[in-house]
Each structure stands twice: as C-alpha cells, then as structure tokens.
Amino acid sequence: MKGHDMLELAVRNLRQSKLRNGLTTVGISVGVASLVAMLSLGVGLQQLATRRLAGSGMFDTVFVTSKQDFRDFNREEEQKDQHPESAPVLDEPARDKMTKLRYVTEVEPEIRVMGEIVYGGQTHFGFVTGLPMSARENEAFDNLQGKFFSRSDAPEVILLNDFAKELEPQNPKSLLGKEVTLRYGEHQPLAADNESTGRPQFSGEPSASNSSSANNDSYGFSVVRKTQPLKVVGIIDEEPYGGLRTVSRGRIFLPVDLTQNLNMAEFSDMRSSLRGHGRTYMTLTVRVKDPGKVAQVQDQIKQMGFRTFSIMDATKSLRRFFTVLDLFLGIFGSLALAVATLAIINTLVMAVLERRREIGVMKAIGASDGDVKRLFFAEAGAMGFFGGVLGIALGFAIGKAINVGTGIYLRNHQLPAEPVWILPPWLIGAAIAFSIVVSLLAGLYPAGRAAKLDPVQTLKYE
C-alpha cells in the first residue's frame, strides 16, 4: 500500500474512536509539552547567561599578560615555567607582533590610573581608564548620553553617571560639553646623567664583580603632577564590558591613545622598575575579528610565551554546566512522555482487539502482514504527530506563563524583565520528530500483534 493511502486510512481509523484516540493524543501532548517546557527553560537560561557574557563584549577578546606578573592558575603549566624571570615581557615590540597576527583587529593596553577631576573649584578622585574606539559597540554605550570620543587621542572624557553626580548633583547632564581638568601623575624617566642618583648604591662591594649587571639595573622614574583640560562628551550609566575588565573599574574614561600620550604613571611601572627593564604593559587586550578565531589567536600568543585568558575559557565550564542541566531537564521532561508511551501501547492494543475482524477482512482482500503492520504504525505515528504539534502549543503556553511569571518577579525586585524561556525553532522540529519516533516505538508491539493475527480465526462466523 502506498504511503499516502496508508496515512489517509490511519487518520480515518483514528477518527473512528475520537474520544479514546483524542485522550491518548492529549496524553502525548502533555508529555511533549513538559519536555519542550523543560528544554526551552534550559535553552532560555543558557541564552540568558550567554547574552550577559556577549553583552560584555568579551567574546572576541584575548587578554594577554606576561608570565612574569602572574603565575598561571594551571598548576601543570606553572611547573613548565620554572623561570618566570626569563619569560618575555609585554613591551612595544611584543604588542607590534600581536598586531600583525592574522585575524587581530586591535591590540590595546589596559590602562588604569588614579586621577583627579577638578571642576567648579572642587577636586574629585577617581580611577581613570583608557577605552579603545571599539568600546563604542559595547552595550554600556547603548544608553550613552551625549557622544562617544571623536578620535582616539581627542582631549575628551566620558564619565560614569555616579561620578557625574558627584560633580553636578542636581543635573549631571549639564556637564555635557563643559570643560573639566584632569590632574594626574606623569611618568618621567630619569635623565641619563641622573643615573647615579637613581641607582641604589652598594658601598663596599667590589664594582668589578657586578658591573655588567649593575649597568642593566639602572632604571627608575619620577612621577610629576600634571594637568590636562578635557571636554565632557558623554555620560554612561553602567561600567563598560559588564564591569569584568580592568578598564571597566574606572569612573573616568579617556580615549586610549590620549591616555598613552599623557604618559601616565601606572602601578605596574613600579614593578617594571624593580625588575629592571623598561616600561611594559600590565595587560594587553587583543581583539579578534571573529569570535570563532579566538582560540587560534590565543594559541599563537601562547606560543610567543605569554599567558592568555579569554571568555571562551570561562564559557567552556558554563557550557558543560548547561549540558548537564539540559540532560536533567530532558530526563524529567521525558517522564511524562514515557507515561504517554504506555497510553499509546494501551490504545493500540485495544484497537487491535476491537478491529480483529477488520484486520482479517483486510488480509482476506489482499493486505499483507506488512501492510497491516504499517497501518498501525501509521496510526501510532499520526497520534505522535498530532500529540507533538499540540504539545508544542501547550509547551509554548506554559513557557509564556513562565516568562510572564518571572517577569513580574523580576520587576518586583527592580530588575529588568528578561525572557528565561525561549523556544528555538530546532526544538519545535526536534520535539515533533521525537514524539513521532516515540509513538512509532510504542506502536511496535501492537502493530506486530495485528500483523500476526490469523485471518481464518478472525473471520470465523460466530
């Protein structure tokens, strides 16, 4: 028998006992709905977490530090680096080398220094950080009041709203366009003839024994108070990069090139001077064109002897967590479907008993065992299909209810409502397919029983 004939017969057979088959179909749909509701919750939660991370703008970023500064968290790797003193430092040549790597769009230092803003005769302390032009895309700037920096070296400043309120408690917005003065410490290297004063004196030691190393050790710097007029161009409410980066933890934001041109004294300068090499960067952020290439770039930088960190490392464990969560949600969701499977078996076994004679007649007029089997399969599959479709609708309604419920809860706690339940299209298809497959499996036994019926027995005249 042809497929469409089979389906047509199956559906009309199902319609013969509407109540019984309807109830079974509803049973399947409840199973599918619970599965869909559970899995969509998992998907929704995962997307929520991912959205939070993606919003931080860190998916395309590799953070690079020197192994001299921090030891690796990874014990095994630490063992390999027996001599962190000999590890390469993050200096200008290293930065150039990273800039030239494939897929790298920009390499910017993370600069964070103490500074003061002088405004209206008052001095306000705050951390100053440098932001690259690419920070514009970060979600923190979605609600930017005013404008972003015009150039990467413009004498402009963007303030965190809290800080702006310190300056202008009544109307922080009025700061836009106004001029403020930044007071900061400038990093000035010691002049060559100052070397003797900058150098520690080891009296009494034979100068020949350490002359070569002593010459290399001649490093020091002065911190000189400087001021820089800045125009306030923008005010933001949230810290950029979700507050997750060094440069997030500031309240005064300058364009990154300006920060560098001002040659501000950084905390790390102290350490560099102790170690006796020139100025180095604490952290470089390497932006990659495509988040998919992050791992590749990360590997290349590791090859150069630096330590790297990317959000990919963090999401790896996050993904593992959600895989386990989805598995559990799936198992609980499947329980109802397992019960529905029993209902299908029961319904079809009943149908086989009820339609014994009909099966015999069909065989007598030419149905093969296979035809009979497939017919019952088709009935099981059709119930699975309708149950699946109905279940999606039901699951959708449950999910909407969850979203509305959590929305109310979040708003009551002064939090923005976000969907925690998301029904992706693939889940719709997968749930219906799963429902059909499960129903077909449930149909195996009844269909086999129907196919094995002996027509002579069923057609005996009683």
Place this chain on the structure above:
Amino acid sequence: MNSSSPGTLAAVRTENVCRFYAMGGGTIRAVDGVSLSIERGEFVALLGQSGSGKSTLLNLLAGLDRPTSGSVLVNGRDLAKMSSEELARYRRNDAGMVFQAFHLIPTMTITENVELPMRFAEVERAERAQRVRESLERVGLGHRLQHRPSELSGGEQQRVSLARALANRPSLLLADEPTGNLDSRTGEDILNLIRDVSLSLGMTVVMVTHERALAERFAQRLIFLADGKLIPGPQEVRA
C-alpha cells in the same frame, strides 16, 4: 480424481491436500487428502455438513490458510510453496472473496469498501474511482454510494461485498455461504448475479454452501465433503 480432460487447463487443482489442527491432545483432520480439479470458468459448489471441512478447503484455495501437506495449484502456481507476502499478493490480485457475514468495514462508505482492495494493490487514485463505479454498476448498485454498510439491506451489502471482490479483477471468486444471511429470494438474486458475472468475465467460482437446492440450480458441478474427504459419486449436475 485427476479428471481434468486433456485440452482443458485446470484453473484450480489440489493434490492430496491435508489440513490438520492440533486441538487438545488430538488432531482434527479438517481436510484429509482432497484431490480435485476445477476448470477455468467453472462454477463449482462445495457441499457438506458443518464440520465437513468445506470452509477449510475454501480457505486453502483462498490462500488464507496453508495446507499441512499436499499442494494447491491455482493457475499452475502452488500456494503451499508461497511466502506470506506472495500469498497476500495472490489474494489481492487473483482471488476475490465473498463471505456469509459480508464482512464489509462498517466505518467505511460503500465506495471506500470497494476501493480498499485497490489501495492494497496500489492502483492509481483516478483509476480507482472509475473501477469502483464499474464494479458497483456490475452488481447493480449505482446509488447510495456514500452510505455506510449498516444503512443497506443484507442483499445490498452482499452486492457491495461482491463488487469489492471484483475490484481487482480476479480470475477466481471464492464464496463462503454467500446466501447464508439472506432470505431465499435475495439469495437467489445474489447467485444469479454471481453466475452472470462469472459468465461475462470468464471467472471461475467456488462456492461453499449447505443449501443443496440452490447449489443444484446455479452450480455446474457439486462436490460433496464429509469428514474432510471427498464423497465419491455423480458430481456433474449439468453440462
């Protein structure tokens, strides 16, 4: 019993066919070594008491049952050697069946009942509609085609059943007590119809009945069975 005369090809031939059932501790010999031959286009009646094995023999000819031993040859092919798939194909294309209890599918309309064997035979939809009409006209039913069997009289139901048996244009029609549930006039009408159809289509007919009078009027030959065996005797009713 190998009585098929030279020159005529037997449509149906059984050779020492047996069908035994195990029941309780013993064996029931429902059909016990029957050898017979039926010519193409012949109308044969199988007669006997209940339990004589006539229905079992019919089921063997229909390919619904398999012989314990012996062979059942229809158009030269041995049903005993067929796979269940081949038997299904044989029932679908070569043999049409009519039952005492009509055995129409109660949930289907008349049209759908007649169409059903063609679905199994994978006949195209357009052709099916035409052949349904043809078959129903042949049995004299041109109306009430969308009714359910229960809305029809017994005679009408048996006509539908006959139309269904003819749908796939079989060469052999097997009727199991076709008049058993009908009053005598309607029964006669049905037998007339079967005879007419068999004559016009050149179809071989084997009918099981216990109504000897009817059998004598319509069948060309009577075959008597008792305890699963043929009863020897004059079997030609008429030429």
